[in-house]
Every structure is written in C-alpha cells, then in structure tokens.
Amino acid sequence: MRVVENLNQALHEVLAANPRAFLLGEDVLDPYGGAFKVTRGLSTSFPSQVITTPISESAITGVGAGLALCGDTAIVEIMFSDFVTLAFDQIVNFAAKSVSMYGTRVPMRLIVRLPTGGGRGYGPTHSQSLQKHFIGVPGLDVYEMSPLHDNRDVLARMIAAERPCVFFEDKVLYTKRMHEVDDLFTWDLTDGLARVHVDTPPDCVIIAPGGVTHRALAAMRRLLLEQEIVCTLLVPSRLHPLDAAPLVAVAREAKSVVVAEESTAGGTWGAEVAHVLHRELWGVLRNPVALAHSADSIIPTAGHLERAVLLTETTIHDTVLESLK
Amino acid sequence: MTTDLDRLLLIRHFEHALLDLFAKGELNGTTHTCLGQEIVPVALAPLLGPDDRVFSNHRGHGHYLARFDDPAGLLAEIMGREGAVCDGVGGSQHILREGYLSTGVQGESLPVAVGAALHLRGSGALACAYIGDGTWGEGAVYESLNLAALWGLPLLVVVEHNGIAQTTPTELAMSGTIAARCAAFGVAHTALPADDVSEIRTVLTPLVSAVRTGSPLVVEFAVNRLGPHSKGDDTRSGVSELRDWYREMSDVAGFAEADARARDLVGSVVREVKARPLSTWGRHAVGRDA
Structure with a gap:
C-alpha cells in the first residue's frame, strides 16, 4: 500500500467513526479529491462531513478551530504547507492558546494537514519545509508523516491527545510504499518512534523526520557497503514536544549523532534536538551532534538548482562521515 | 430583580473602578474599558440564549457582565485573585466560560465564530461575535463574511462602531462603508444608534430570529x-461633550438610587476581591468546555 492510500484510509476511518468529524479544504471534493489525492473518495462517502472551501487559509483554519472548540473533530487541509503562513495567527494565537490560556486545559481536536517539502520542481513558494516555525509553540503539537508509521495510528493519537496539531506530510512520500525498508536493515516501532538498524551497535545514530526516511536509508546503505559504517535511523512521529528519552538512550551508545531534515539552515528542529542531546549527554558524546539540512537559500525551481539546495542522500552521507572524524 | 438600568450602571461603575485601580497601581498589565458602549450588550442580552455562543474582543467587560452576573469573577480574573474566571491566566481580554469566549487579536474570532456557527447550523442557536470598526481592517473579516453567507450560517456580527481605533479615527482607516462591504458579500446589514435599549430590541428581535435560521447579519451600532x-x-479633545446615556438618563425616576446601588455594589466587590489570595493556575487540569 502506498502512503497516500494509507493516509486516505486513515481519514476514511476518522470520518466513519465520528459523524461530528469534518474535513475542510480547497479542492478536496471528488472527483478531484485534493491536489495530492489524499482526500479521494471522502466526499462521496461522507458528503456532509467533507467541506470544500474558498481560498481562505486563515478562515478555514479558524473554522476548524471553532468546530473543535464546540467539541467536533476538525481536519483542515492546507493545499501546500507554504500557505500555512496565512493561517499562522489562527494556529499560534487562537488554537494553541485556546487549549491553554483560559486557566484549565480546553480539549480541542484540530488537525491541520500540511503537504510539504521540495523535490518536485514547484519552486520557492510551493516547496518549503516550515516545521521549524511551529517548534516550541505552547499547546501545539507538531507531527510529520512517515512511511514507517501507520497513519491510522498517528491520526488516532492526535485525536486522543485533544490538542491542536500540525501534520507535515512530505509530498514525495505520497507515492512511496508503506513500511518498505532496504533489505540490509530491520526496523521496529515503539511508542511512536521508528528505529531502522542492523544487528550491530551503531557508529552513528541518524535522527530524522518521516520525510527524510528514504534519503537517510540510502545514505546508510552506502555507508555500510562502502565503508562498513553502521548507522541506526530513528524517526519520531511527533517532532514536538519531543519524547527525548528513547533518543537519548540510543544516542548514548553511538560514536556520533546526526539530525537530518529538509528545512533550510537556521533555527531548525535539528538544532532543538541537538540542544536536548547535548544537555542530556554532555561528557558522554564523543562529538558534537551534527546537523544535516538544506542550504540557507530559497528553493529554486529548475531541477539541477533545486537539488543543489535541498537535503539529499549525499548531504546525510557526508555529514555522517564528518561527524565520525 | 436586575433591571437594564442596574446592568448598565454596574458596567459603568465596574469600568471606572478598573481605571481607578490602575491609577493606584493595583492592577497589572493593561485593560480596555467599554465606557460609553454599555448599552449594546445590555440591549442584546435577552436576545441571546444559553445555547448561543458569544465571541468577545479586547473591549469585552460589558459583554461579559451583560451575559453573566459575575463582577467578582471578572475582577478576580483581572486582578489575578482566587475565584477568577480563568485563574487569572487570560486576564481582561482572554476569557472562556460556557458559551462565551474572548480573545485579544483583531479579527481572529470571526473565523472561529463561523466554525461555531457551522457547528450550530440547524439547531436554532447562533454564534455572535462582537467586533469594532477598526477590526474591518483585517482580512479575516472578509473571509468570514464570505463563508457565513456562502454556507447560510447563523452568525450575528455586532459592530461597536465608536469612530476610533486606539488613536486612529475611522476616516483615516476605512475607505467606503461597512454597509457596502456587507452588501458585497450578500450579508444583511443594519445600522442602529445605541441610545435606547428597548428600541434596539424591537428592531433586532425579528432580525435575530432570521439569523437563527441561517441568514447572517451584521448590526452596526454607533x-x-x-x-x-x-x-x-486618549489623544482626543472634546470627549466630555460626546453623548452619554449616563448623563441623559440621570433625571429618570429612580436613577440616583440605582446609581448609588451600583456604585456600592462595585465598591464592595473591589474590596472583597482585593482581599482574596492570589489565584493559582492548575495548568494541566482538563477543564471547562467552551
């Protein structure tokens, strides 16, 4: 099953389980079924729960928050995550604060879905990875889709948490297969943390959000076959707040740690993860935690230019080598 | 029995008491009083039911006191004392209580009110959002009007048009009119003076009924x-010459007595709340629904 089908199935299950669950977004109706086909079939199966909207990211996010405030479950699709800046006020100043600023915690089931990332030649305003702008907002959870995490479980966890969240979905994942991992490695999943490894203690631990999974695996394969460098990959489903304890436990045993993400340089999620690891493992780590990310640049459109900016398998490969020097 | 006059005077004296407390350095932060605007929420109060959801703004003490007979809870919220509506976390402009929510960013509540109206559609209840004339500078207002009309939602937008946004007069901030902007979205609009409580109710009763069946309405009060x-x-001059219901009603029979009662009530609430211990924040407790 492809990732897009798994996510589609997860959304079907959410809407089927609760007639007071709604999905709102632009162009989400059948037969189109959303710009990336994630919502295909939903409006046919649940016509009163799937609402097509005008191009009004701020309002539709606010509408989702209003539904959630009234006890409904609201899933808002922003067509490209780049446009979430238009809804930043509703997410940061309304939804995230409403669960926390009125004295007691107000449960709100609001999921803002964000097709994200580059590699498809969509250019500077349709290719970004804006996760870092949502890290550290009190009351807001940040999740990222992964081919190793069943989206049915991920959505169930978001809904059970009753906290507003943003869900970054790397667009390149949609057409990949679920749970498909290179034969060299085995993988497991514990409490939302996926671990891909070989049967040997790792030289390097790579921590990455779901969208980077395949690039990290490709780098790991090359490092193992060409240089006999053993890596373990850790992919958390929720990027923030981060459950650091299992990362610390694995990182403690390795010679180096690399945090890899597609965000452009500066103020990254990886910097936050590195800070946590440095605090927990100061004096234990042999080297500073290394960061791999895209360049400090807008994301160009032409393929050769885009590849020069974005995080690639090679970026991760080289960062791992550097971290072990 | 609390009369409209009692309610108006309670709000008036409550707001004066806040400014007085600020002048004495007894309040933390800031506040926005609704002095002069008290008639609007008092007139609307009986037109709104317990299932309706009210969205208030930064200038919301009157909205709260017209809906809840709770000056002590509000003052405790503003002063961070025990018994505060939201444990003193939200303060003057961030209050949540059953069917009532205020928040401090201009225009932010309207999309949320649209969401609440979508939730309520068909139930006979409505979402009511108070905004000011200055709020019409925010794009979220127009996205919301569009959705409310498009989806036939029970949304009542109450505009307290006081002619000034902080220090900026409307004529430096608004091109055209609110009425024309509503017309552009096919949203009903009515303009009213905020002089007479019963007159306002007479005009609005049928209009608010129509809102409940899915015809959004903007009511613009001067x-x-x-x-x-x-x-x-305040950078204005001539404020003391502006019309004031308090001055105009002062020769109504019973006014002086009601005025004294409200003054005393607020005075005793201030003394009582000031003496309370500081509020505590149970920040992880799951609590009240909106």
Missing part, C-alpha cells in the same frame, strides 16, 4: 467611546 483606548492614552 457608539461613543468615552474612555481611553486602554488607560491614559
């Missing part, structure tokens, strides 16, 4: 802001 934007920041 009001005077008699106080500063927050405290001590």
Whole structure:
C-alpha cells in the first residue's frame, strides 16, 4: 500500500467513526479529491462531513478551530504547507492558546494537514519545509508523516491527545510504499518512534523526520557497503514536544549523532534536538551532534538548482562521515 | 430583580473602578474599558440564549457582565485573585466560560465564530461575535463574511462602531462603508444608534430570529467611546461633550438610587476581591468546555 492510500484510509476511518468529524479544504471534493489525492473518495462517502472551501487559509483554519472548540473533530487541509503562513495567527494565537490560556486545559481536536517539502520542481513558494516555525509553540503539537508509521495510528493519537496539531506530510512520500525498508536493515516501532538498524551497535545514530526516511536509508546503505559504517535511523512521529528519552538512550551508545531534515539552515528542529542531546549527554558524546539540512537559500525551481539546495542522500552521507572524524 | 438600568450602571461603575485601580497601581498589565458602549450588550442580552455562543474582543467587560452576573469573577480574573474566571491566566481580554469566549487579536474570532456557527447550523442557536470598526481592517473579516453567507450560517456580527481605533479615527482607516462591504458579500446589514435599549430590541428581535435560521447579519451600532483606548492614552479633545446615556438618563425616576446601588455594589466587590489570595493556575487540569 502506498502512503497516500494509507493516509486516505486513515481519514476514511476518522470520518466513519465520528459523524461530528469534518474535513475542510480547497479542492478536496471528488472527483478531484485534493491536489495530492489524499482526500479521494471522502466526499462521496461522507458528503456532509467533507467541506470544500474558498481560498481562505486563515478562515478555514479558524473554522476548524471553532468546530473543535464546540467539541467536533476538525481536519483542515492546507493545499501546500507554504500557505500555512496565512493561517499562522489562527494556529499560534487562537488554537494553541485556546487549549491553554483560559486557566484549565480546553480539549480541542484540530488537525491541520500540511503537504510539504521540495523535490518536485514547484519552486520557492510551493516547496518549503516550515516545521521549524511551529517548534516550541505552547499547546501545539507538531507531527510529520512517515512511511514507517501507520497513519491510522498517528491520526488516532492526535485525536486522543485533544490538542491542536500540525501534520507535515512530505509530498514525495505520497507515492512511496508503506513500511518498505532496504533489505540490509530491520526496523521496529515503539511508542511512536521508528528505529531502522542492523544487528550491530551503531557508529552513528541518524535522527530524522518521516520525510527524510528514504534519503537517510540510502545514505546508510552506502555507508555500510562502502565503508562498513553502521548507522541506526530513528524517526519520531511527533517532532514536538519531543519524547527525548528513547533518543537519548540510543544516542548514548553511538560514536556520533546526526539530525537530518529538509528545512533550510537556521533555527531548525535539528538544532532543538541537538540542544536536548547535548544537555542530556554532555561528557558522554564523543562529538558534537551534527546537523544535516538544506542550504540557507530559497528553493529554486529548475531541477539541477533545486537539488543543489535541498537535503539529499549525499548531504546525510557526508555529514555522517564528518561527524565520525 | 436586575433591571437594564442596574446592568448598565454596574458596567459603568465596574469600568471606572478598573481605571481607578490602575491609577493606584493595583492592577497589572493593561485593560480596555467599554465606557460609553454599555448599552449594546445590555440591549442584546435577552436576545441571546444559553445555547448561543458569544465571541468577545479586547473591549469585552460589558459583554461579559451583560451575559453573566459575575463582577467578582471578572475582577478576580483581572486582578489575578482566587475565584477568577480563568485563574487569572487570560486576564481582561482572554476569557472562556460556557458559551462565551474572548480573545485579544483583531479579527481572529470571526473565523472561529463561523466554525461555531457551522457547528450550530440547524439547531436554532447562533454564534455572535462582537467586533469594532477598526477590526474591518483585517482580512479575516472578509473571509468570514464570505463563508457565513456562502454556507447560510447563523452568525450575528455586532459592530461597536465608536469612530476610533486606539488613536486612529475611522476616516483615516476605512475607505467606503461597512454597509457596502456587507452588501458585497450578500450579508444583511443594519445600522442602529445605541441610545435606547428597548428600541434596539424591537428592531433586532425579528432580525435575530432570521439569523437563527441561517441568514447572517451584521448590526452596526454607533457608539461613543468615552474612555481611553486602554488607560491614559486618549489623544482626543472634546470627549466630555460626546453623548452619554449616563448623563441623559440621570433625571429618570429612580436613577440616583440605582446609581448609588451600583456604585456600592462595585465598591464592595473591589474590596472583597482585593482581599482574596492570589489565584493559582492548575495548568494541566482538563477543564471547562467552551
């Protein structure tokens, strides 16, 4: 099953389980079924729960928050995550604060879905990875889709948490297969943390959000076959707040740690993860935690230019080598 | 029995008491009083039911006191004392209580009110959002009007048009009119003076009924802001010559007695709340629904 089908199935299950669950977004109706086909079939199966909207990211996010405030479950699709800046006020100043600023915690089931990332030649305003702008907002959870995490479980966890969240979905994942991992490695999943490894203690631990999974695996394969460098990959489903304890436990045993993400340089999620690891493992780590990310640049459109900016398998490969020097 | 006059006077004296407390350095932060605008929420109060959801803004003390007979809870919220509506976390402009929510960013509540109206559609209840004339500078207002009309939602937008946004007069901030902007979205609009409580109710009763069946409405009240934007920041001259219901009603029979009662009530609430211990924040407790 492809990732897009798994996510589609997860959304079907959410809407089927609760007639007071709604999905709102632009162009989400059948037969189109959303710009990336994630919502295909939903409006046919649940016509009163799937609402097509005008191009009004701020309002539709606010509408989702209003539904959630009234006890409904609201899933808002922003067509490209780049446009979430238009809804930043509703997410940061309304939804995230409403669960926390009125004295007691107000449960709100609001999921803002964000097709994200580059590699498809969509250019500077349709290719970004804006996760870092949502890290550290009190009351807001940040999740990222992964081919190793069943989206049915991920959505169930978001809904059970009753906290507003943003869900970054790397667009390149949609057409990949679920749970498909290179034969060299085995993988497991514990409490939302996926671990891909070989049967040997790792030289390097790579921590990455779901969208980077395949690039990290490709780098790991090359490092193992060409240089006999053993890596373990850790992919958390929720990027923030981060459950650091299992990362610390694995990182403690390795010679180096690399945090890899597609965000452009500066103020990254990886910097936050590195800070946590440095605090927990100061004096234990042999080297500073290394960061791999895209360049400090807008994301160009032409393929050769885009590849020069974005995080690639090679970026991760080289960062791992550097971290072990 | 609390009369409309009692309610108006309670709000008036409550707001004066806040400015007084600020002047004495007894309040933390800031506040926005609704001096001069009290008639609007008092007139609307009986038109709104317990299932309706009210969205208030930064200038919301009157909205709260017209809906809940709870000056002590509100003052405790503003002073961070025990018994505060939201444990003193939200303060003057961030209050949540059953069917009532205020928040401090201009225009932000309207999309949320649209969401609440979508939730309520068909139930006979409505979402009511108070905004000011200055709020019409925010794009979220127009996205919301579009959705409310498009989806036939029970949304009542109450505009307290006081002619000034902080220090900026409307004529420096608004091109055209609110009426024309509503017309562009096919949203019903009615303009009213905020002079007479019963007259307002007579006009609005049938219109609010129509809102309940899915015809969104913008009611624009002409009001005077008699106080500063927050405290001590009024740049206007001639404020004392603006019309004031308090002055105009002062020769009504029973006014002086009601005025004294409200003054005493607020005075005793201030003394009582000031004496309370500081509020505590149970920040992880799951609590009240909106």
